[in-house]
Amino acid sequence: xxxxxxxxxxxxxxxxxxxxxxxxxxxxxxxxxxxxxxxxxxxxxxxxxxxxxxxxxxxxxxxxxxxxxxxxxxxxxxxxxxxxxxxxxxxx
Numbered sequence: 735x736x737x738x739x740x741x742x743x744x745x746x747x748x749x750x751x752x753x754x755x756x757x758x759x760x761x762x763x764x765x766x767x768x769x770x771x772x773x774x775x776x777x778x779x780x781x782x783x784x785x786x787x788x789x790x791x792x793x794x795x796x797x798x799x800x801x802x803x804x805x806x807x808x809x810x811x812x813x814x815x816x817x818x819x820x821x822x823x824x825x826x
Contacts, residue, residue: 754810771805784824788815799823 785807786794794800794817805818 768806768808772808782821783818784821785812786817786819786824787813791815791817791819794819794823797823 783805791804792815794804799820803820803823807816807818810816
């Protein structure tokens with residue numbers, strides 16, 4: 735996993751967004767993982783993700799790769815429960 739150095743403002747922003755979503759992540763490690771995945775996607779120079787809004791994102795949630803590769807849009811710019819899904823998994 736790539737290491738990101740995040741300042742307290744980045745982390746606070748991400749936590750505020752997670753709180754607004756009422757996103758419950760039971761462990762500190764889980765929260766850190768979600769924040770790292772979110773910022774990893776934002777820093778990709780050639781973004782290979784496609785935003786999928788709710789309820790369409792629900793069809794991807796039971797896939798084996800989802801927990802490791804899908805990234806919740808914690809900024810809610812695309813509605814609640816929208817996910818950045820790796821483009822390689824998008825059904826055409």
